[in-house]
Amino acid sequence: MSVPQNLQKLKGLFIGLGAVGGFGYLGYNSIFTVKGGHRAVVFDRVTGVKQGIYGEGTHLVIPWLQWPYIFDVRARPKELPSLTGTRDLQYVNISLRVLYRPDIRELPSILSHFGQDYDRRVLPSIMNETLKAVVAQYNAEQLTTQREEVSRLVRRNLTERAMDFHIDITDCSITHLSFGPEYTRAVESKQVAQQDAERAKYMVEMAEQERKSKVIEAQGESESAKLIGAAMQRNPAFAELRRIQAAREIAHTIANSPNRVFLNSDSLLMNLMTDFTGSAASDHIGTKAPTVSA
Numbered sequence: 001m002s003v004p005q006n007l008q009k010l011k012g013l014f015i016g017l018g019a020v021g022g023f024g025y026l027g028y029n030s031i032f033t034v035k036g037g038h039r040a041v042v043f044d045r046v047t048g049v050k051q052g053i054y055g056e057g058t059h060l061v062i063p064w065l066q067w068p069y070i071f072d073v074r075a076r077p078k079e080l081p082s083l084t085g086t087r088d089l090q091y092v093n094i095s096l097r098v099l100y101r102p103d104i105r106e107l108p109s110i111l112s113h114f115g116q117d118y119d120r121r122v123l124p125s126i127m128n129e130t131l132k133a134v135v136a137q138y139n140a141e142q143l144t145t146q147r148e149e150v151s152r153l154v155r156r157n158l159t160e161r162a163m164d165f166h167i168d169i170t171d172c173s174i175t176h177l178s179f180g181p182e183y184t185r186a187v188e189s190k191q192v193a194q195q196d197a198e199r200a201k202y203m204v205e206m207a208e209q210e211r212k213s214k215v216i217e218a219q220g221e222s223e224s225a226k227l228i229g230a231a232m233q234r235n236p237a238f239a240e241l242r243r244i245q246a247a248r249e250i251a252h253t254i255a256n257s258p259n260r261v262f263l264n265s266d267s268l269l270m271n272l273m274t275d276f277t278g279s280a281a282s283d284h285i286g287t288k289a290p291t292v293s294a
Contacts, residue, residue: 029063037074041107042066049108069116071107075099075170078123084132088139090183095176096131096154098123098169106166114165122165130158140183147174 034040040054044066054068061068079097086092100123102110114121134154135143143150155172162169228242 029067030060031058032061032068033058034068034070037072039071039073039104039107040068041071041111042068043111049112051108053104053107069111071102071110071116073101073104073107075101076119078119078127079175080124080127080131081176082128082131084135086135086138086140086143090140091180092135092140092143093176093178093180094131094135094174096127097173097175098127098158099171100162101168101170103166103168110166118165118167122162122167126161126165127158130154130161133157140179143177147177150174 032040034054034056036056038056040059042050042052042054042061044050046065050066059068077097077099079095081093081095083091083093100119102118110118131154134150134157137153138146138150151172151174154174155169158172159169
């Protein structure tokens, strides 16, 4: 009689443990928590995706029949590199970085059509498509000089395109922009040609200024020669004064020179006993030496 009693006790123990386990399982799977910055959508085995959206906090579901899908609704970054062509048929490597988040009101629709990995399914295609369409409207030079305008146009078009998939684009920017080696060499060659042109222009201006200075100098020398000629006509002694000044300069140069110079005084304009015509200075005085008769 003791054995059946023991079996009865074990049976009651197993039933109790099963009941506790069952209640624990039901209690654990009937509660889920939504963290901050997240939202939840519940899927029902009978009715499918429910239209209700569960906010932050703890919520109840029917175990096995229902289970939640958690979405991160905070703004998240995504960067996409792309090789695309410009309007002037130049290839450009460009990287686009966006901040995005799902439309909270459309989370059930997003789950039904795209799933929780909607960003990997949708964003690469629409980002690449929008970027190529905008870049094709500009040439290579405009992409560099009008980068802010290009970024703004990409953001506007991408925002409109992402609305079809219930995705909000909060920010969009071009993080990298580089051209192919052929275009880089062409730009360098253009810069060198422009520098050569500027240098040639500078040389032409310098030659023009030099020509003008020579013309002015020649005009000054001509005017000086005219003035000197007029002064000599009015007073022949002016030439003698200039000869004396030249003789002083020559004498000063020879005196300060460490070398010895043996030259004719007439060739150095240092013979001051004659005038510039070669006649003796006493001829201009008009006196003769007295003669003594025996």
